[in-house]
Amino acid sequence: MDIPYTVDTRPDTGLYNAKAGIWLFLASEVMLFGALFSAYILLRVGAPEGLWPLGWLNVPLGTINTLVLITSSITTVMAWAALKVNQFDRFKLFHGITLLCALIFVGIKSFEYYDKFTHYEVTLKDGRIADGHLKEATDTHVTISGRFVEEREELYDLHKHKAHGHETITIAREDIEKLSNYGPRHNTYMAIYFTLTGLHALHVIGGAIVIGYLWGPGSRLWRKDPERFTNRIEISGLFWHFVDLVWIFLFPILYLL
Amino acid sequence: MSEKHHDEHFGHHVRRYLLVFYALLLGTAITVAVSYVPFTNHALNIGLGLVIAGTKAFLVAGYFMHLISERKMIYAILAFTVFFFVGLMFLTVWSFYDFPPLTITR
Structure with a gap:
């Protein structure tokens, strides 16, 4: 059975079916991310003065990931343009680069997540706060590479209170009142950071799987039905550009501002 | 070609x-x-x-x-999206100023 309107446009919509479908899907995606952006705004505006984290994320890594996604966006659209002019080899090259960019993005994001999950804030029973990366944890003590701060506020705005030099700090378990890493439970900023970037990363992974399939086994369709294959690349490309578009907003609001 | x-x-x-x-x-x-x-x-x-x-x-x-030159149907879909997205953001901002009676702010 032939699926109708995979290549030809429907007379009523003026589009082939997959294109109408992807735009309806992207419209729902805008509302999904919109709701989370709304949550971000409410959390940020509702945070007590001086207690919204600034400078907690690695700006060079975030910038590199932004450049990686921008690069993947142009290679995606150029892969589609190459198919439009029957240049399958160029398509393979450009889409291969897109796939590579997706893997680099996920790799960098994973490194950033690992960094947060091994970063700890330790509140001591005497009121002091130690902050740094975990080196060792035993039944009797915890060792971190970091620093002591007098007030918790010093940990929030790292643009104002830069950490100068790290020392190895060993703390006995019995002296610890609270120990928590910078995971989603740490505070509302980390919760919304992991929710937004985690959902975005799932989109990157999902997109990469589709792009990988179309670059590899799925590309056999080119020989049988080139127009239909070109349309598939356009659809996956629209999704990929949307993923880039979301990151364009995530990067400044989470990393820079 | x-x-x-x-x-x-x-x-x-x-x-x-x-x-x-x-x-x-x-x-x-x-x-x-x-x-x-x-x-x-x-x-x-x-x-x-x-x-x-x-x-x-x-x-x-x-x-x-390619939204700069697309079909009318896509613009129609996006017009609905923009309407609801703007509505969502409007409600978000509105909530900042929606205090219950007798609230004292700084």
Whole structure:
């Protein structure tokens, strides 16, 4: 059975079916991310003065990931343009680069997540706060590479209170009142950071799987039905550009501002 | 289509996409730079950052996603999306000023 309107446009919509479908899907995606952006705004505006984290994320890594996604966006659209002019080899090259960019993005994001999950804030029973990366944890003590701060506020705005030099700090378990890493439970900023970037990363992974399939086994369709294959690349490309578009907003609001 | 025409057509697309690509790179550099400018009001950093992000988003949606010249049906779908998205943001901002009676603020 032939699926109708995979290549030809429907007379009523003026589009082939997959294109109408992807735009309806992207419209729902805008509302999904919109709701989370709304949550971000409410959390940020509702945070007590001086207690919204600034400078907690690695700006060079975030910038590199932004450049990686921008690069993947142009290679995606150029892969589609190459198919439009029957240049399958160029398509393979450009889409291969897109796939590579997706893997680099996920790799960098994973490194950033690992960094947060091994970063700890330790509140001591005497009121002091130690902050740094975990080196060792035993039944009797915890060792971190970091620093002591007098007030918790010093940990929030790292643009104002830069950490100068790290020392190895060993703390006995019995002296610890609270120990928590910078995971989603740490505070509302980390919760919304992991929710937004985690959902975005799932989109990157999902997109990469589709792009990988179309670059590899799925590309056999080119020989049988080139127009239909070109349309598939356009659809996956629209999704990929949307993923880039979301990151364009995530990067400044989470990393820079 | 002849081979020469293919190459010209492809070259035309590539030039346009490359221009957008360079603009996006520049936009990213400006976004990072602006975030470090010590304006007296941090809201200015946020406002500028969002304006640049909006411009970058327009370039991606307009040229990479071809929204600059698309079918009416897609514009119709997006008109609904924009309406509800703006409505959502309006409700979000409205909630800041929606205090119960007798509330005392700083």
